[in-house]
Amino acid sequence: MTTQDITQRKAWVIAARPQTLPAAASPVVVGTGLAVHDGVFAIFPAIAALVGAGLIQIGTNFANDYYDAVQGADTEDREGFTRVTAGGLIAPETVKRAMYLTFAAAILLGTYLVSVGGVPIVIIGLLSVASGIAYTGGPYPLGYHGLGDLFVFVFFGLVAVAGTYYVQAAAVLAGPFPVGIPPETVPVAAVVAALPIAALSTDILVVNNVRDKEEDATTGKRTLAVRFGYRFARAQFVALLVLAYAVPVWFLLRSGYSVAVSLPYLTLPYAVAVTRTMLTETAGEVLNPALERTGRLLAGYAVLFAVGLAPTNLPL
Template identity: 85%
Template sequence: MSTQEVTKREAWVMAARPQTLPAAASPVVVGTGIAVHDGVFAVLPALAALVGAGLIQIGTNFANDYYDYVKGADTEEREGFTRVTAGGLIDPETVKRAMYLTFAASILLGTYLVYVGGAPILVVGLLSVASGIAYTGGPYPLGYHGLGDLFVFVFFGLVAVAGTYYVQAAAVLAEPFPLGVPPETLPLAVLVAALPIAALSTDILVVNNVRDREEDATTGKRTLAVRFGYGFARAEFLAMLLVAYAVPLWFLARPGYTVAIALPYLTLPYAASITRTILGETDGRILNPTLERTGRLLAAYAVLFAVGLSFTALPL
Protein backbone atom coordinates (compact mmCIF):
# COMPACT_ATOMS: atom_id res chain seq x y z
CA MET A 1 0.00 0.00 0.00
CA SER A 2 1.42 3.41 -0.98
CA THR A 3 1.43 6.28 1.50
CA GLN A 4 -1.15 8.10 -0.66
CA GLU A 5 -3.65 5.28 0.00
CA VAL A 6 -3.27 5.33 3.81
CA THR A 7 -6.15 6.89 5.78
CA LYS A 8 -5.54 8.93 8.92
CA ARG A 9 -6.88 6.12 11.09
CA GLU A 10 -4.56 3.63 9.42
CA ALA A 11 -1.66 6.05 9.84
CA TRP A 12 -2.26 6.33 13.58
CA VAL A 13 -2.41 2.53 13.89
CA MET A 14 0.90 2.38 12.02
CA ALA A 15 2.38 4.98 14.38
CA ALA A 16 1.19 3.07 17.46
CA ARG A 17 2.76 -0.11 16.04
CA PRO A 18 0.43 -2.71 17.56
CA GLN A 19 2.88 -5.46 16.59
CA THR A 20 5.10 -4.23 19.45
CA LEU A 21 2.41 -4.56 22.12
CA PRO A 22 3.38 -8.14 23.08
CA ALA A 23 6.53 -6.55 24.55
CA ALA A 24 4.25 -4.48 26.81
CA ALA A 25 1.74 -7.21 27.71
CA SER A 26 4.16 -10.11 28.26
CA PRO A 27 5.80 -8.83 31.47
CA VAL A 28 2.36 -8.10 32.95
CA VAL A 29 1.24 -11.63 32.11
CA VAL A 30 4.28 -13.17 33.80
CA GLY A 31 4.14 -10.84 36.80
CA THR A 32 0.50 -11.80 37.26
CA GLY A 33 1.28 -15.50 36.87
CA ILE A 34 3.76 -15.48 39.73
CA ALA A 35 1.38 -13.34 41.78
CA VAL A 36 -1.23 -16.10 41.40
CA HIS A 37 1.39 -18.65 42.48
CA ASP A 38 2.20 -16.64 45.61
CA GLY A 39 -1.43 -15.94 46.50
CA VAL A 40 -1.21 -12.16 46.02
CA PHE A 41 -3.16 -11.77 42.78
CA ALA A 42 -5.19 -8.53 42.68
CA VAL A 43 -7.30 -7.89 39.59
CA LEU A 44 -7.47 -4.07 39.55
CA PRO A 45 -3.72 -3.45 39.95
CA ALA A 46 -3.05 -6.13 37.33
CA LEU A 47 -5.41 -4.50 34.82
CA ALA A 48 -4.01 -1.03 35.55
CA ALA A 49 -0.47 -2.36 35.03
CA LEU A 50 -1.50 -3.89 31.70
CA VAL A 51 -3.09 -0.70 30.36
CA GLY A 52 -0.27 1.45 31.72
CA ALA A 53 2.37 -0.74 30.07
CA GLY A 54 0.52 -0.50 26.76
CA LEU A 55 0.36 3.30 26.99
CA ILE A 56 4.07 3.57 27.74
CA GLN A 57 4.86 1.28 24.80
CA ILE A 58 2.70 3.32 22.41
CA GLY A 59 4.11 6.58 23.74
CA THR A 60 7.63 5.24 23.18
CA ASN A 61 6.66 4.26 19.63
CA PHE A 62 5.39 7.79 18.96
CA ALA A 63 8.62 9.18 20.43
CA ASN A 64 10.75 6.93 18.22
CA ASP A 65 8.76 7.94 15.13
CA TYR A 66 9.10 11.65 15.87
CA TYR A 67 12.70 11.82 17.13
CA ASP A 68 14.13 9.50 14.48
CA TYR A 69 12.61 11.81 11.87
CA VAL A 70 13.96 14.94 13.57
CA LYS A 71 17.44 13.43 13.84
CA GLY A 72 17.41 12.21 10.24
CA ALA A 73 17.64 8.53 11.16
CA ASP A 74 14.72 7.54 8.92
CA THR A 75 15.90 7.73 5.33
CA GLU A 76 14.46 6.48 2.03
CA GLU A 77 16.72 3.42 2.38
CA ARG A 78 14.97 2.33 5.57
CA GLU A 79 13.90 -1.33 5.35
CA GLY A 80 11.68 -1.37 8.42
CA PHE A 81 8.00 -0.68 8.79
CA THR A 82 6.74 2.67 7.52
CA ARG A 83 7.27 5.60 9.89
CA VAL A 84 4.37 8.03 9.68
CA THR A 85 6.43 11.17 10.31
CA ALA A 86 9.16 10.42 7.77
CA GLY A 87 6.53 9.15 5.33
CA GLY A 88 4.58 12.41 5.51
CA LEU A 89 1.44 10.66 6.76
CA ILE A 90 1.12 12.70 9.98
CA ASP A 91 2.59 16.11 10.78
CA PRO A 92 5.64 15.87 13.11
CA GLU A 93 4.20 18.25 15.70
CA THR A 94 0.99 16.20 15.79
CA VAL A 95 2.99 13.03 16.48
CA LYS A 96 4.92 14.88 19.19
CA ARG A 97 1.67 16.02 20.85
CA ALA A 98 0.32 12.46 20.66
CA MET A 99 3.47 11.24 22.38
CA TYR A 100 3.04 13.65 25.28
CA LEU A 101 -0.71 12.95 25.55
CA THR A 102 -0.09 9.20 25.66
CA PHE A 103 2.56 9.52 28.34
CA ALA A 104 0.25 11.89 30.26
CA ALA A 105 -2.51 9.26 30.12
CA SER A 106 -0.09 6.67 31.50
CA ILE A 107 0.81 9.02 34.35
CA LEU A 108 -2.86 9.69 35.08
CA LEU A 109 -3.58 5.97 35.24
CA GLY A 110 -0.44 5.56 37.30
CA THR A 111 -1.89 7.66 40.11
CA TYR A 112 -3.96 4.63 41.12
CA LEU A 113 -0.90 2.41 41.05
CA VAL A 114 1.02 4.99 43.09
CA TYR A 115 -1.83 4.94 45.65
CA VAL A 116 -1.44 1.15 45.86
CA GLY A 117 2.33 0.83 45.54
CA GLY A 118 3.49 4.11 47.03
CA ALA A 119 6.78 5.91 46.48
CA PRO A 120 8.54 2.99 44.73
CA ILE A 121 5.93 2.97 41.95
CA LEU A 122 6.05 6.77 41.66
CA VAL A 123 9.80 6.61 41.05
CA VAL A 124 9.57 3.65 38.65
CA GLY A 125 6.69 5.21 36.71
CA LEU A 126 8.43 8.53 36.20
CA LEU A 127 11.67 6.81 35.20
CA SER A 128 9.78 4.63 32.70
CA VAL A 129 8.17 7.65 31.03
CA ALA A 130 11.43 9.61 31.01
CA SER A 131 13.31 6.65 29.55
CA GLY A 132 10.65 6.15 26.89
CA ILE A 133 11.32 9.70 25.69
CA ALA A 134 15.08 9.45 26.19
CA TYR A 135 15.28 6.28 24.09
CA THR A 136 15.48 8.40 20.93
CA GLY A 137 15.00 11.95 22.28
CA GLY A 138 16.81 14.36 24.55
CA PRO A 139 20.48 15.40 24.59
CA TYR A 140 21.80 11.83 24.89
CA PRO A 141 19.34 9.43 23.19
CA LEU A 142 19.90 5.94 24.56
CA GLY A 143 19.18 4.14 21.31
CA TYR A 144 21.78 6.22 19.47
CA HIS A 145 24.57 5.35 21.88
CA GLY A 146 24.27 1.58 22.16
CA LEU A 147 22.16 1.69 25.33
CA GLY A 148 18.87 0.64 23.78
CA ASP A 149 19.44 -3.03 24.62
CA LEU A 150 20.05 -2.22 28.28
CA PHE A 151 16.97 0.05 28.34
CA VAL A 152 14.74 -2.70 26.96
CA PHE A 153 16.20 -5.38 29.24
CA VAL A 154 15.68 -3.25 32.34
CA PHE A 155 12.39 -1.46 31.68
CA PHE A 156 10.50 -3.90 29.45
CA GLY A 157 11.77 -6.88 31.42
CA LEU A 158 12.97 -6.52 35.00
CA VAL A 159 11.02 -3.40 35.96
CA ALA A 160 7.81 -4.34 34.15
CA VAL A 161 7.54 -7.86 35.61
CA ALA A 162 8.65 -6.81 39.10
CA GLY A 163 6.39 -3.76 39.05
CA THR A 164 3.37 -5.83 38.02
CA TYR A 165 3.96 -8.28 40.85
CA TYR A 166 4.76 -5.56 43.35
CA VAL A 167 1.54 -3.54 42.90
CA GLN A 168 -0.53 -6.68 43.37
CA ALA A 169 1.43 -7.83 46.41
CA ALA A 170 1.31 -4.33 47.91
CA ALA A 171 -2.47 -4.20 47.41
CA VAL A 172 -2.84 -7.46 49.33
CA LEU A 173 -0.08 -7.19 51.96
CA ALA A 174 0.42 -3.49 52.68
CA GLU A 175 -1.40 -0.28 53.52
CA PRO A 176 -1.95 2.27 50.73
CA PHE A 177 0.98 4.44 49.62
CA PRO A 178 3.92 2.78 51.35
CA LEU A 179 7.04 4.93 51.41
CA GLY A 180 9.36 1.97 50.98
CA VAL A 181 9.08 -1.60 49.70
CA PRO A 182 6.92 -3.56 52.18
CA PRO A 183 8.14 -7.00 53.30
CA GLU A 184 7.41 -9.94 50.98
CA THR A 185 6.25 -7.74 48.10
CA LEU A 186 9.33 -8.31 45.91
CA PRO A 187 10.84 -11.79 46.42
CA LEU A 188 13.88 -13.00 44.49
CA ALA A 189 11.78 -15.40 42.40
CA VAL A 190 10.03 -12.43 40.78
CA LEU A 191 13.31 -10.97 39.53
CA VAL A 192 14.37 -14.37 38.20
CA ALA A 193 11.00 -14.77 36.47
CA ALA A 194 11.58 -11.39 34.82
CA LEU A 195 14.80 -12.52 33.14
CA PRO A 196 13.24 -14.46 30.22
CA ILE A 197 10.95 -11.54 29.38
CA ALA A 198 13.85 -9.12 29.57
CA ALA A 199 15.95 -11.38 27.34
CA LEU A 200 13.33 -12.05 24.66
CA SER A 201 12.28 -8.39 24.59
CA THR A 202 15.93 -7.53 23.98
CA ASP A 203 16.03 -10.07 21.17
CA ILE A 204 13.24 -8.16 19.41
CA LEU A 205 15.50 -5.11 19.44
CA VAL A 206 18.47 -7.18 18.27
CA VAL A 207 16.55 -8.33 15.18
CA ASN A 208 15.56 -4.71 14.54
CA ASN A 209 19.17 -3.55 14.85
CA VAL A 210 20.53 -6.29 12.58
CA ARG A 211 17.98 -5.31 9.95
CA ASP A 212 18.83 -1.59 10.22
CA ARG A 213 22.59 -1.86 10.76
CA GLU A 214 23.70 -0.43 7.42
CA GLU A 215 21.27 2.51 7.51
CA ASP A 216 22.01 3.20 11.19
CA ALA A 217 25.73 3.32 10.43
CA THR A 218 25.19 6.05 7.82
CA THR A 219 22.85 8.15 9.99
CA GLY A 220 24.94 8.09 13.18
CA LYS A 221 22.77 5.72 15.18
CA ARG A 222 25.42 3.75 17.09
CA THR A 223 23.54 0.64 18.13
CA LEU A 224 25.50 -2.36 19.40
CA ALA A 225 25.09 -3.94 15.97
CA VAL A 226 26.73 -0.87 14.41
CA ARG A 227 29.48 -0.64 17.03
CA PHE A 228 30.47 -4.30 17.09
CA GLY A 229 29.05 -5.84 13.91
CA TYR A 230 26.70 -8.60 12.87
CA GLY A 231 28.65 -11.29 14.69
CA PHE A 232 28.28 -9.56 18.05
CA ALA A 233 24.56 -8.94 17.50
CA ARG A 234 23.95 -12.58 16.62
CA ALA A 235 25.92 -13.72 19.67
CA GLU A 236 23.82 -11.38 21.79
CA PHE A 237 20.66 -12.88 20.31
CA LEU A 238 21.84 -16.40 21.22
CA ALA A 239 22.91 -15.33 24.72
CA MET A 240 19.48 -13.85 25.39
CA LEU A 241 17.82 -17.08 24.24
CA LEU A 242 20.09 -19.04 26.58
CA VAL A 243 19.01 -16.86 29.50
CA ALA A 244 15.34 -17.27 28.63
CA TYR A 245 15.45 -21.05 28.40
CA ALA A 246 17.70 -21.54 31.43
CA VAL A 247 15.33 -19.83 33.87
CA PRO A 248 12.66 -22.59 34.04
CA LEU A 249 15.40 -24.96 35.24
CA TRP A 250 16.03 -22.61 38.18
CA PHE A 251 12.38 -22.84 39.18
CA LEU A 252 12.29 -26.62 38.71
CA ALA A 253 15.11 -26.90 41.25
CA ARG A 254 13.16 -24.96 43.87
CA PRO A 255 10.43 -26.26 46.20
CA GLY A 256 6.91 -25.08 45.44
CA TYR A 257 7.18 -25.40 41.66
CA THR A 258 6.35 -28.39 39.48
CA VAL A 259 7.07 -29.57 35.95
CA ALA A 260 4.36 -27.21 34.70
CA ILE A 261 7.01 -24.51 34.83
CA ALA A 262 8.67 -26.23 31.84
CA LEU A 263 5.80 -25.29 29.51
CA PRO A 264 7.90 -22.54 27.80
CA TYR A 265 10.06 -25.29 26.28
CA LEU A 266 7.18 -25.93 23.87
CA THR A 267 8.34 -22.77 22.07
CA LEU A 268 11.86 -24.11 21.43
CA PRO A 269 11.20 -25.26 17.83
CA TYR A 270 9.81 -21.83 16.97
CA ALA A 271 12.82 -20.16 18.62
CA ALA A 272 15.15 -22.41 16.63
CA SER A 273 13.46 -21.43 13.37
CA ILE A 274 13.87 -17.72 14.18
CA THR A 275 17.49 -18.30 15.15
CA ARG A 276 18.31 -19.92 11.81
CA THR A 277 17.00 -16.82 10.07
CA ILE A 278 18.79 -14.26 12.22
CA LEU A 279 22.09 -16.15 11.90
CA GLY A 280 22.03 -16.03 8.13
CA GLU A 281 20.05 -13.00 6.96
CA THR A 282 20.36 -9.22 6.89
CA ASP A 283 17.71 -8.45 4.23
CA GLY A 284 14.90 -6.31 5.61
CA ARG A 285 12.33 -8.13 3.49
CA ILE A 286 13.13 -11.27 5.46
CA LEU A 287 13.88 -9.70 8.85
CA ASN A 288 10.64 -7.68 8.98
CA PRO A 289 8.55 -10.86 9.36
CA THR A 290 11.27 -12.27 11.61
CA LEU A 291 10.82 -9.26 13.88
CA GLU A 292 7.10 -10.02 14.17
CA ARG A 293 7.85 -13.70 14.75
CA THR A 294 10.20 -12.79 17.61
CA GLY A 295 7.37 -10.76 19.14
CA ARG A 296 5.09 -13.78 18.86
CA LEU A 297 7.79 -15.94 20.48
CA LEU A 298 7.89 -13.53 23.41
CA ALA A 299 4.10 -13.60 23.75
CA ALA A 300 3.88 -17.41 23.54
CA TYR A 301 6.71 -17.89 26.02
CA ALA A 302 5.14 -15.40 28.45
CA VAL A 303 1.71 -17.04 28.35
CA LEU A 304 3.11 -20.55 28.83
CA PHE A 305 5.44 -19.39 31.59
CA ALA A 306 2.59 -17.60 33.39
CA VAL A 307 0.38 -20.68 33.08
CA GLY A 308 3.17 -22.84 34.45
CA LEU A 309 3.65 -20.49 37.38
CA SER A 310 -0.07 -20.33 38.05
CA PHE A 311 -0.61 -24.08 37.91
CA THR A 312 2.09 -24.71 40.48
CA ALA A 313 -0.22 -23.02 42.97
CA LEU A 314 -2.86 -25.70 42.37
CA PRO A 315 -2.86 -29.32 43.55
CA LEU A 316 -1.67 -31.63 40.77
Protein backbone atom coordinates in the same frame (compact mmCIF):
# COMPACT_ATOMS: atom_id res chain seq x y z
CA MET B 1 0.44 0.06 -0.79
CA THR B 2 2.01 3.50 -1.24
CA THR B 3 1.95 6.21 1.43
CA GLN B 4 -0.67 8.04 -0.62
CA ASP B 5 -3.06 5.11 -0.15
CA ILE B 6 -2.81 5.13 3.67
CA THR B 7 -5.71 6.75 5.52
CA GLN B 8 -5.23 8.83 8.66
CA ARG B 9 -6.74 6.07 10.80
CA LYS B 10 -4.36 3.52 9.28
CA ALA B 11 -1.46 5.94 9.77
CA TRP B 12 -2.19 6.21 13.50
CA VAL B 13 -2.32 2.42 13.78
CA ILE B 14 1.06 2.25 12.04
CA ALA B 15 2.47 4.87 14.42
CA ALA B 16 1.20 2.98 17.48
CA ARG B 17 2.83 -0.24 16.17
CA PRO B 18 0.41 -2.79 17.64
CA GLN B 19 2.87 -5.57 16.71
CA THR B 20 5.07 -4.34 19.57
CA LEU B 21 2.36 -4.67 22.24
CA PRO B 22 3.41 -8.23 23.20
CA ALA B 23 6.51 -6.59 24.68
CA ALA B 24 4.20 -4.56 26.92
CA ALA B 25 1.73 -7.31 27.83
CA SER B 26 4.16 -10.19 28.34
CA PRO B 27 5.80 -8.94 31.55
CA VAL B 28 2.39 -8.24 33.08
CA VAL B 29 1.24 -11.76 32.20
CA VAL B 30 4.31 -13.35 33.82
CA GLY B 31 4.23 -11.12 36.90
CA THR B 32 0.56 -11.96 37.36
CA GLY B 33 1.20 -15.70 36.95
CA LEU B 34 3.75 -15.58 39.75
CA ALA B 35 1.39 -13.48 41.89
CA VAL B 36 -1.29 -16.18 41.49
CA HIS B 37 1.24 -18.83 42.53
CA ASP B 38 2.17 -16.87 45.67
CA GLY B 39 -1.41 -16.06 46.62
CA VAL B 40 -1.08 -12.29 46.15
CA PHE B 41 -3.07 -11.88 42.93
CA ALA B 42 -5.04 -8.61 42.84
CA ILE B 43 -7.16 -8.04 39.76
CA PHE B 44 -7.40 -4.24 39.66
CA PRO B 45 -3.66 -3.57 40.06
CA ALA B 46 -3.03 -6.27 37.43
CA ILE B 47 -5.40 -4.63 34.94
CA ALA B 48 -3.98 -1.18 35.65
CA ALA B 49 -0.45 -2.49 35.15
CA LEU B 50 -1.47 -4.03 31.81
CA VAL B 51 -3.11 -0.88 30.47
CA GLY B 52 -0.30 1.33 31.80
CA ALA B 53 2.35 -0.85 30.16
CA GLY B 54 0.50 -0.63 26.85
CA LEU B 55 0.28 3.16 27.07
CA ILE B 56 4.00 3.48 27.82
CA GLN B 57 4.81 1.19 24.89
CA ILE B 58 2.64 3.20 22.50
CA GLY B 59 4.02 6.48 23.82
CA THR B 60 7.54 5.18 23.28
CA ASN B 61 6.59 4.16 19.73
CA PHE B 62 5.29 7.67 19.01
CA ALA B 63 8.50 9.10 20.48
CA ASN B 64 10.67 6.85 18.28
CA ASP B 65 8.68 7.77 15.17
CA TYR B 66 8.93 11.49 15.88
CA TYR B 67 12.53 11.76 17.09
CA ASP B 68 13.99 9.40 14.48
CA ALA B 69 12.38 11.56 11.79
CA VAL B 70 13.43 14.96 13.10
CA GLN B 71 16.97 13.72 13.80
CA GLY B 72 17.33 12.27 10.32
CA ALA B 73 17.61 8.61 11.34
CA ASP B 74 14.75 7.55 9.04
CA THR B 75 15.82 7.87 5.42
CA GLU B 76 14.43 6.73 2.05
CA ASP B 77 16.68 3.65 2.34
CA ARG B 78 14.88 2.43 5.45
CA GLU B 79 14.01 -1.29 5.24
CA GLY B 80 11.71 -1.41 8.26
CA PHE B 81 8.03 -0.76 8.65
CA THR B 82 6.53 2.55 7.52
CA ARG B 83 7.24 5.56 9.75
CA VAL B 84 4.44 8.12 9.69
CA THR B 85 6.50 11.22 10.54
CA ALA B 86 9.32 10.62 8.07
CA GLY B 87 6.79 9.45 5.47
CA GLY B 88 4.76 12.65 5.73
CA LEU B 89 1.61 10.81 6.80
CA ILE B 90 1.16 12.74 10.04
CA ALA B 91 2.64 16.14 10.88
CA PRO B 92 5.62 15.96 13.27
CA GLU B 93 4.02 18.23 15.87
CA THR B 94 0.89 16.08 15.82
CA VAL B 95 2.90 12.93 16.52
CA LYS B 96 4.80 14.76 19.27
CA ARG B 97 1.51 15.88 20.83
CA ALA B 98 0.17 12.32 20.69
CA MET B 99 3.33 11.12 22.43
CA TYR B 100 2.85 13.53 25.33
CA LEU B 101 -0.88 12.80 25.60
CA THR B 102 -0.22 9.05 25.70
CA PHE B 103 2.40 9.41 28.41
CA ALA B 104 0.04 11.75 30.30
CA ALA B 105 -2.66 9.06 30.17
CA ALA B 106 -0.15 6.55 31.52
CA ILE B 107 0.71 8.91 34.38
CA LEU B 108 -2.97 9.53 35.12
CA LEU B 109 -3.64 5.81 35.29
CA GLY B 110 -0.51 5.48 37.38
CA THR B 111 -2.07 7.56 40.15
CA TYR B 112 -4.16 4.53 41.08
CA LEU B 113 -1.06 2.30 41.12
CA VAL B 114 0.72 4.92 43.22
CA SER B 115 -2.08 4.72 45.80
CA VAL B 116 -1.41 0.97 45.97
CA GLY B 117 2.36 0.84 45.56
CA GLY B 118 3.40 4.20 46.99
CA VAL B 119 6.76 5.90 46.46
CA PRO B 120 8.40 2.97 44.58
CA ILE B 121 5.72 3.24 41.87
CA VAL B 122 6.20 7.01 41.63
CA ILE B 123 9.89 6.43 40.94
CA ILE B 124 9.31 3.54 38.51
CA GLY B 125 6.58 5.41 36.63
CA LEU B 126 8.55 8.60 36.17
CA LEU B 127 11.69 6.73 35.13
CA SER B 128 9.70 4.62 32.63
CA VAL B 129 8.16 7.69 30.98
CA ALA B 130 11.43 9.62 30.97
CA SER B 131 13.30 6.65 29.49
CA GLY B 132 10.61 6.15 26.86
CA ILE B 133 11.25 9.69 25.64
CA ALA B 134 15.02 9.48 26.12
CA TYR B 135 15.22 6.30 24.04
CA THR B 136 15.42 8.39 20.86
CA GLY B 137 14.94 11.94 22.17
CA GLY B 138 16.65 14.39 24.48
CA PRO B 139 20.31 15.47 24.60
CA TYR B 140 21.65 11.90 24.83
CA PRO B 141 19.30 9.47 23.03
CA LEU B 142 19.83 6.01 24.52
CA GLY B 143 19.14 4.16 21.28
CA TYR B 144 21.72 6.28 19.43
CA HIS B 145 24.52 5.37 21.84
CA GLY B 146 24.16 1.61 22.13
CA LEU B 147 22.10 1.77 25.33
CA GLY B 148 18.75 0.77 23.82
CA ASP B 149 19.32 -2.90 24.62
CA LEU B 150 19.96 -2.12 28.28
CA PHE B 151 16.87 0.12 28.38
CA VAL B 152 14.64 -2.64 27.01
CA PHE B 153 16.16 -5.33 29.24
CA VAL B 154 15.64 -3.25 32.38
CA PHE B 155 12.31 -1.52 31.76
CA PHE B 156 10.45 -4.01 29.56
CA GLY B 157 11.79 -6.96 31.52
CA LEU B 158 13.08 -6.58 35.06
CA VAL B 159 11.07 -3.52 36.08
CA ALA B 160 7.89 -4.52 34.28
CA VAL B 161 7.64 -8.08 35.65
CA ALA B 162 8.81 -7.26 39.18
CA GLY B 163 6.68 -4.09 39.18
CA THR B 164 3.58 -6.03 38.15
CA TYR B 165 4.15 -8.49 40.96
CA TYR B 166 4.92 -5.68 43.40
CA VAL B 167 1.69 -3.70 42.92
CA GLN B 168 -0.38 -6.84 43.44
CA ALA B 169 1.61 -8.00 46.47
CA ALA B 170 1.52 -4.49 47.96
CA ALA B 171 -2.26 -4.37 47.53
CA VAL B 172 -2.60 -7.65 49.45
CA LEU B 173 0.22 -7.44 52.00
CA ALA B 174 0.70 -3.72 52.73
CA GLY B 175 -1.33 -0.66 53.60
CA PRO B 176 -2.04 2.19 51.17
CA PHE B 177 0.83 4.28 49.80
CA PRO B 178 3.89 2.56 51.28
CA VAL B 179 6.96 4.78 51.42
CA GLY B 180 9.46 1.96 51.01
CA ILE B 181 9.22 -1.58 49.63
CA PRO B 182 7.19 -3.70 52.08
CA PRO B 183 8.58 -7.15 52.99
CA GLU B 184 7.82 -10.02 50.57
CA THR B 185 6.53 -7.73 47.82
CA VAL B 186 9.58 -8.21 45.54
CA PRO B 187 10.84 -11.77 46.07
CA VAL B 188 13.89 -13.16 44.28
CA ALA B 189 11.55 -15.30 42.19
CA ALA B 190 9.97 -12.17 40.68
CA VAL B 191 13.37 -10.93 39.50
CA VAL B 192 14.37 -14.34 38.11
CA ALA B 193 11.00 -14.72 36.35
CA ALA B 194 11.66 -11.36 34.70
CA LEU B 195 14.86 -12.53 33.02
CA PRO B 196 13.29 -14.47 30.11
CA ILE B 197 10.96 -11.58 29.31
CA ALA B 198 13.86 -9.14 29.49
CA ALA B 199 15.92 -11.37 27.21
CA LEU B 200 13.26 -11.99 24.57
CA SER B 201 12.12 -8.35 24.57
CA THR B 202 15.73 -7.33 23.95
CA ASP B 203 15.97 -9.89 21.15
CA ILE B 204 13.17 -8.04 19.34
CA LEU B 205 15.41 -4.97 19.38
CA VAL B 206 18.42 -7.02 18.26
CA VAL B 207 16.54 -8.19 15.15
CA ASN B 208 15.53 -4.59 14.48
CA ASN B 209 19.12 -3.38 14.84
CA VAL B 210 20.54 -6.08 12.55
CA ARG B 211 17.97 -5.17 9.91
CA ASP B 212 18.78 -1.45 10.19
CA LYS B 213 22.54 -1.74 10.70
CA GLU B 214 23.66 -0.26 7.37
CA GLU B 215 21.23 2.66 7.49
CA ASP B 216 21.96 3.35 11.16
CA ALA B 217 25.69 3.48 10.40
CA THR B 218 25.12 6.23 7.82
CA THR B 219 22.80 8.31 10.03
CA GLY B 220 24.95 8.21 13.17
CA LYS B 221 22.78 5.81 15.17
CA ARG B 222 25.43 3.81 17.06
CA THR B 223 23.51 0.70 18.08
CA LEU B 224 25.44 -2.33 19.33
CA ALA B 225 25.03 -3.90 15.88
CA VAL B 226 26.68 -0.83 14.33
CA ARG B 227 29.43 -0.66 16.96
CA PHE B 228 30.39 -4.33 16.98
CA GLY B 229 28.98 -5.82 13.78
CA TYR B 230 26.70 -8.63 12.67
CA ARG B 231 28.63 -11.39 14.42
CA PHE B 232 28.30 -9.70 17.81
CA ALA B 233 24.59 -8.99 17.32
CA ARG B 234 23.91 -12.60 16.35
CA ALA B 235 25.86 -13.90 19.34
CA GLN B 236 23.89 -11.49 21.53
CA PHE B 237 20.62 -12.83 20.11
CA VAL B 238 21.60 -16.43 20.85
CA ALA B 239 22.95 -15.62 24.33
CA LEU B 240 19.68 -13.93 25.28
CA LEU B 241 17.74 -16.99 24.05
CA VAL B 242 19.96 -19.24 26.17
CA LEU B 243 19.21 -17.07 29.20
CA ALA B 244 15.47 -17.22 28.52
CA TYR B 245 15.40 -21.00 28.28
CA ALA B 246 17.68 -21.51 31.28
CA VAL B 247 15.33 -19.79 33.72
CA PRO B 248 12.61 -22.50 33.91
CA VAL B 249 15.30 -24.88 35.21
CA TRP B 250 15.87 -22.52 38.17
CA PHE B 251 12.20 -22.87 39.11
CA LEU B 252 12.17 -26.63 38.53
CA LEU B 253 14.99 -27.01 41.04
CA ARG B 254 13.02 -25.21 43.76
CA SER B 255 10.22 -26.55 45.90
CA GLY B 256 6.74 -25.20 45.37
CA TYR B 257 6.84 -25.25 41.57
CA SER B 258 5.53 -28.02 39.37
CA VAL B 259 6.87 -29.46 36.15
CA ALA B 260 4.46 -27.07 34.42
CA VAL B 261 7.10 -24.33 34.61
CA SER B 262 8.81 -26.16 31.75
CA LEU B 263 5.90 -25.29 29.40
CA PRO B 264 7.94 -22.53 27.70
CA TYR B 265 10.09 -25.26 26.15
CA LEU B 266 7.19 -25.89 23.78
CA THR B 267 8.28 -22.70 22.01
CA LEU B 268 11.83 -23.96 21.37
CA PRO B 269 11.20 -25.13 17.77
CA TYR B 270 9.83 -21.71 16.94
CA ALA B 271 12.85 -20.06 18.57
CA VAL B 272 15.20 -22.24 16.53
CA ALA B 273 13.45 -21.26 13.31
CA VAL B 274 13.77 -17.55 14.09
CA THR B 275 17.41 -18.04 15.07
CA ARG B 276 18.22 -19.65 11.72
CA THR B 277 16.93 -16.53 9.98
CA MET B 278 18.89 -14.24 12.29
CA LEU B 279 22.14 -16.14 11.73
CA THR B 280 21.97 -15.97 7.96
CA GLU B 281 19.97 -12.93 6.83
CA THR B 282 20.34 -9.14 6.84
CA ALA B 283 17.71 -8.01 4.31
CA GLY B 284 14.67 -6.14 5.53
CA GLU B 285 12.18 -8.22 3.54
CA VAL B 286 13.35 -11.28 5.50
CA LEU B 287 14.00 -9.69 8.89
CA ASN B 288 10.70 -7.81 9.05
CA PRO B 289 8.79 -11.11 9.33
CA ALA B 290 11.49 -12.37 11.73
CA LEU B 291 10.86 -9.31 13.89
CA GLU B 292 7.17 -10.13 14.11
CA ARG B 293 7.95 -13.80 14.80
CA THR B 294 10.24 -12.81 17.67
CA GLY B 295 7.35 -10.80 19.12
CA ARG B 296 5.10 -13.85 18.83
CA LEU B 297 7.82 -15.97 20.45
CA LEU B 298 7.87 -13.56 23.40
CA ALA B 299 4.08 -13.66 23.71
CA GLY B 300 3.90 -17.45 23.49
CA TYR B 301 6.72 -17.93 25.98
CA ALA B 302 5.13 -15.46 28.41
CA VAL B 303 1.70 -17.10 28.34
CA LEU B 304 3.12 -20.59 28.79
CA PHE B 305 5.47 -19.44 31.56
CA ALA B 306 2.64 -17.69 33.41
CA VAL B 307 0.44 -20.78 33.13
CA GLY B 308 3.34 -22.90 34.38
CA LEU B 309 4.02 -20.64 37.35
CA ALA B 310 0.43 -20.21 38.48
CA PRO B 311 -0.97 -23.66 39.37
CA THR B 312 0.01 -24.03 43.03
CA ASN B 313 -2.70 -21.78 44.43
CA LEU B 314 -5.29 -22.11 41.67
CA PRO B 315 -8.57 -23.75 42.73
CA LEU B 316 -8.94 -27.31 41.46
